[in-house]
Amino acid sequence: MSENIKFIQGNEACVEAALYGGLDFYAGYPITPSTEIAEHMAVRLPQIGGKFIQMEDEIASIAAIIGASLTGHKVMTATSGPGFSLMQEGLGYAVMAEIPCVIVNVQRGGPSTGLPTNVGQGDVMQAQWGSHGDYSIVAITASNNQDVFNMTVHAFNIAETYRTPVILLFDEVIGHMRERVDIPEKGEINLVERLKTQIKTGVDFHPYLPREDGRLPMSDFGGVHRYNVTGLAHDMWGFPTNDPQIVHGLLRHLVDKINNNVQEITRYKEYCMDDAELVLVSYGSTARSALHVVNNRRKRGERLGLLELQTLWPFPYSLVKEKCAKASYIGVVELNMGQVVQLVRNAVDKPERVFLINRIDGVFISPTDIRNTLRVIQGKGM
Amino acid sequence: MERSRLVFSGSGGQGVITAAIILAEAAVVYENLIAVQSQSYGPEARGGATRSDIIISDTEINFPKVTQPNILVCLTQESYTKYSPIVRPGGMLITDTRYVKTYKRVAARQKELPIYYSVMEKIGKPIVLNICTLGAVIALTGLVSPESIMKVIEKRMPPNFLNMNRDALYLGLNIGEDAK
Amino acid sequence: MAVRDYIRDRFFPHMWCPGCGHGIVLNNMLRAIETLELSKNDIVMVSGIGCSSRISGYVDFHTLHTIHGRALAFATGVKMSRPELTLIVPMGDGDALAIGGNHFIHAARRNIDMTAIIMNNRIYGMTGGQYSPLSGYGARASTAPYMNIDQDFDVVQLSKAAGATFVARSTTYHVQQMTDIIRQAISHKGFSVVEILSQCPTYFGRQNKLGTAVDMMTRYKDTTTPIGSKAKKQNPDLIERGIFVQKEMPEYCTEYEKVIERAGGGA
Numbered sequence: 003m004s005e006n007i008k009f010i011q012g013n014e015a016c017v018e019a020a021l022y023g024g025l026d027f028y029a030g031y032p033i034t035p036s037t038e039i040a041e042h043m044a045v046r047l048p049q050i051g052g053k054f055i056q057m058e059d060e061i062a063s064i065a066a067i068i069g070a071s072l073t074g075h076k077v078m079t080a081t082s083g084p085g086f087s088l089m090q091e092g093l094g095y096a097v098m099a100e101i102p103c104v105i106v107n108v109q110r111g112g113p114s115t116g117l118p119t120n121v122g123q124g125d126v127m128q129a130q131w132g133s134h135g136d137y138s139i140v141a142i143t144a145s146n147n148q149d150v151f152n153m154t155v156h157a158f159n160i161a162e163t164y165r166t167p168v169i170l171l172f173d174e175v176i177g178h179m180r181e182r183v184d185i186p187e188k189g190e191i192n193l194v195e196r197l198k199t200q201i202k203t204g205v206d207f208h209p210y211l212p213r214e215d216g217r218l219p220m221s222d223f224g225g226v227h228r229y230n231v232t233g234l235a236h237d238m239w240g241f242p243t244n245d246p247q248i249v250h251g252l253l254r255h256l257v258d259k260i261n262n263n264v265q266e267i268t269r270y271k272e273y274c275m276d277d278a279e280l281v282l283v284s285y286g287s288t289a290r291s292a293l294h295v296v297n298n299r300r301k302r303g304e305r306l307g308l309l310e311l312q313t314l315w316p317f318p319y320s321l322v323k324e325k326c327a328k329a330s331y332i333g334v335v336e337l338n339m340g341q342v343v344q345l346v347r348n349a350v351d352k353p354e355r356v357f358l359i360n361r362i363d364g365v366f367i368s369p370t371d372i373r374n375t376l377r378v379i380q381g382k383g384m
Numbered sequence: 385m386e387r388s389r390l391v392f393s394g395s396g397g398q399g400v401i402t403a404a405i406i407l408a409e410a411a412v413v414y415e416n417l418i419a420v421q422s423q424s425y426g427p428e429a430r431g432g433a434t435r436s437d438i439i440i441s442d443t444e445i446n447f448p449k450v451t452q453p454n455i456l457v458c459l460t461q462e463s464y465t466k467y468s469p470i471v472r473p474g475g476m477l478i479t480d481t482r483y484v485k486t487y488k489r490v491a492a493r494q495k496e497l498p499i500y501y502s503v504m505e506k507i508g509k510p511i512v513l514n515i516c517t518l519g520a521v522i523a524l525t526g527l528v529s530p531e532s533i534m535k536v537i538e539k540r541m542p543p544n545f546l547n548m549n550r551d552a553l554y555l556g557l558n559i560g561e562d563a564k
Numbered sequence: 565m566a567v568r569d570y571i572r573d574r575f576f577p578h579m580w581c582p583g584c585g586h587g588i589v590l591n592n593m594l595r596a597i598e599t600l601e602l603s604k605n606d607i608v609m610v611s612g613i614g615c616s617s618r619i620s621g622y623v624d625f626h627t628l629h630t631i632h633g634r635a636l637a638f639a640t641g642v643k644m645s646r647p648e649l650t651l652i653v654p655m656g657d658g659d660a661l662a663i664g665g666n667h668f669i670h671a672a673r674r675n676i677d678m679t680a681i682i683m684n685n686r687i688y689g690m691t692g693g694q695y696s697p698l699s700g701y702g703a704r705a706s707t708a709p710y711m712n713i714d715q716d717f718d719v720v721q722l723s724k725a726a727g728a729t730f731v732a733r734s735t736t737y738h739v740q741q742m743t744d745i746i747r748q749a750i751s752h753k754g755f756s757v758v759e760i761l762s763q764c765p766t767y768f769g770r771q772n773k774l775g776t777a778v779d780m781m782t783r784y785k786d787t788t789t790p791i792g793s794k795a796k797k798q799n800p801d802l803i804e805r806g807i808f809v810q811k812e813m814p815e816y817c818t819e820y821e822k823v824i825e826r827a828g829g830g831a
């Protein structure tokens with residue numbers, strides 16, 4: 003049997019994928035249910051000459067990876083709810099200073115310390131709106147461990163392409179569940195390497211002057227170009243400024259570089275969607291329960307379909323609108339009080355046909371739970 | 385094949401989770417089957433009752449949790465009390481004679497096996513109770529071959545423990561055969 | 565190289581008030597770096613938020629102006645990923661020891677090779693004169709309008725206890741000593757702390773009726789004394805200046821090489 007077939011947890015798949023994607027620096031602080039990521043990193047990174055450090059908290063962790071990214075390394079940190087809250091200021095800094103980095107949030111039940119060992123999907127809105135000010139973020143998720151692998155590699159590619167932090171929004175069920183993962187051969191998945199400036203020593207380098215295609219070549223700290231990096235609004239040299247025109251241009255750039263590339267960033271899967279009258283929309287672990295229901299109902303001839311979103315931010319409004327256009331009902335399956343359901347309502351023409359199918363008690367939603375809500379939606383009673 | 389849904393339960397140090405992982409990994413890596421394994425975490429998993437769910441199948445598995453196991457293994461009285469009601473009618477309930485006194489009837493085949501006593505008599509090290517149990521489970525169910533289990537054990541365990549674990553596995557196979 | 569060559573002319577004039585001590589620190593820090601003959605490409609300056617932290621914008625090194633209190637954590641990432649670089653981290657007293665106190669003690673505990681320069685003006689300058697953990701009992705501040713009842717930290721004792729392997733103190737009055745200490749701190753392999761008493765005439769000075777910047781600097785002359793001096797014995801209230809700790813201990817990045825070796829990841 004091939005060495006490349008592994009039977010591992012989602013958290014470990016994420017580590018293997020990060021290494022495949024070129025990661026060589028990790029800083030983190032332990033928190034359930036993400037801790038296995040730190041533990042595997044501690045084993046794996048020094049084996050390849052990379053660096054692992056356990057910092058004093060999550061604020062320090064995101065700070066350290068930003069620092070390491072600036073020296074030219076691919077970097078990541080991982081956490082869960084409380085730690086993700088602590089990271090928000092650093093996340094905003096990475097957005098403003100345009101630092102490629104990957105932040106994993108293995109979601110658990112909240113708010114506050116909440117349900118450390120139970121599953122939740124309550125951080126979807128926080129992923130986009132958690133830090134202050136206007137910005138756009140990329141947040142990606144997955145429903146099985148092979149996809150955890152693929153999406154993690156995708157996250158590193160996006161981070162490098164757009165010089166942005168990318169959030170991997172997994173959940174406890176996916177993080178802890180073991181299943182088969184095939185580690186691809188080198189080269190099987192395309193890797194985006196950091197775009198480095200071609201500008202020679204002594205020639206004025208503008209670290210924050212986007213090229214025509216919006217991309218921003220970097221120069222490593224320690225290299226020949228010395229420049230300033232700041233979280234303040236800044237000009238093309240990275241020097242603080244309040245000039246309204248420059249500030250306006252900067253904010254537009256930060257948002258547009260993500261929002262103008264929704265198609266390139268978006269990943270999704272669809273099951274039995276062609277003639278679906280009832281469309282389930284889901285993401286992460288809950289998409290598995292939804293798919294279970296779809297497959298069973300299809301066997302009985304019912305026209306159910308599943309749209310599984312893998313990119314949650316920037317939210318793929320037009321995709322959802324298009325895929326749901328012919329549906330009589332749309333059920334959004336998630337483990338929160340209704341986060342993605344709001345976005346789906348905003349996306350479709352008839353928001354009154356969109357229903358929430360959820361659990362908020364830390365228990366993973368089962369096919370039976372979904373079926374029970376579907377009966378109500380379809381007017382069949384409980 | 386029929387989809388198998390297993391729950392292994394017991395207490396913290398008994399190695400039930402390791403046994404569950406080994407079984408599922410053997411199925412996936414050496415028998416080309418599909419399997420998912422998950423386990424209970426949290427306060428529940430600190431010292432008290434532990435539980436691990438395994439689903440083995442030849443078709444895709446979506447919902448990864450087991451609600452009604454057709455094979456339930458209980459290695460403590462507490463886990464027996466807690467989980468015996470969820471065994472699927474017509475399924476199999478495996479308990480250890482030293483740790484569990486069965487007191488109620490369930491609509492499943494009950495196998496009360498002398499795993500602990502045999503391990504102590506033949507091997508003398510309670511640490512391999514989990515592997516011996518695993519041997520009994522595969523003998524009774526034929527889910528995967530002992531060779532596949534051994535390959536996983538060789539990969540996961542330190543070499544100086546290999547013989548002991550092999551002995552435990554085959555001891556369990558015999559116990560399982562005898563109870564068929 | 566002349567000190568001027570370390571400056572980013574383009575970004576002047578600087579933002580500090582007339583008489584602010586932070587400019588004196590900038591000047592003497594650059595003189596220290598000049599004597600070390602380090603290449604500008606090998607120096608990374610990381611700072612947080614505050615008047616003091618703006619120092620990083622004005623120097624022609626790789627400069628990382630981060631968020632309030634976290635500079636040492638950012639610097640840890642830079643240093644770990646590129647241990648051959650020289651890391652200098654100037655901080656305000658609030659930046660270093662209020663919001664950043666946790667990062668400070670942990671960086672010291674790890675003995676990671678970098679130089680923390682605490683520009684101690686005993687006040688939050690940037691936000692307009694609120695008390696800091698170094699204002700001290702009895703001081704006045706905009707958030708201590710009657711009197712401050714917070715006890716202050718002793719930066720030297722705190723650094724020692726946390727594990728820093730180089731700990732020193734000077735003032736903006738004692739510029740030669742300051743330059744010499746910063747030079748030694750940067751050369752030291754391990755976590756170095758340099759506390760520099762630096763006047764904020766605009767807030768701390770005004771609120772505590774300490775007169776002009778010159779008056780405040782003169783006070784540094786009168787209220788400080790070299791470590792272990794006779795004057796200190798006669799007047800224990802005097803603040804000691806000089807190098808308190810300078811010792812060899814395993815450095816974090818060097819130690820991590822051992823981890824890599826054990827894991828079999830060496831090149």
Ligand SMILES: Cc1ncc(C[n+]2csc(CCOP(=O)(O)OP(=O)(O)O)c2C)c(N)n1
Pocket residue numbers: 613614615616617632655656657658659660683685687688689690691696
């Ligand atoms: C998280 C956060 N809280 C508060 C502030 C506001 N703030 C900016 S600088 C500063 C204190 C500066 O004082 P100090 O570090 O002593 O430096 P100084 O300005 O005196 O040189 C504060 C509270 C901030 N920028 N970020």
Ligand code: SF4
Pocket residue numbers: 579580581583584585586615616685689690763764765766767
């Ligand atoms: S407010 Fe104080 S610390 Fe800030 S620049 Fe002015 S004098 Fe310096």
